[in-house]
Amino acid sequence: MSKNSEAIKKRMLESTEFKQAFEEEKSKLDLADLIFDLRNQTGLNQTDFAKKVNKSRSTIARIESARIEPSLSTIEDIAHSLGKKIEIKIVDNVNV
DSSP, rough: OHHHHHHHHHHOOOOOHHHHHHHHHHHHHHHHHHHHHHHHHTTTTTHHHHHHHTTTTTHHHHHHTTTTTHHHHHHHHHHHHHHHHOOOOOOOTTTO
């Protein structure tokens, strides 16, 4: 485990506020990674991917860098443009 991972784990044990903020940020980054991975699967650059999903290149860039949280309808638009669908699950939080 890296020093950063150890420090994060320690802070999460010490502070519920930190733990909550970290988990919210992690969710944003996971979504950004998902969109980035979808784009990489298409083999397209941001400009061409944006055209394919009918969004601006800057919107795709902001989503991939987690600077914005896309709405569910934006995520659906992207998925549908790629011939995919969205599945949402609510699962038990094992960290509670």
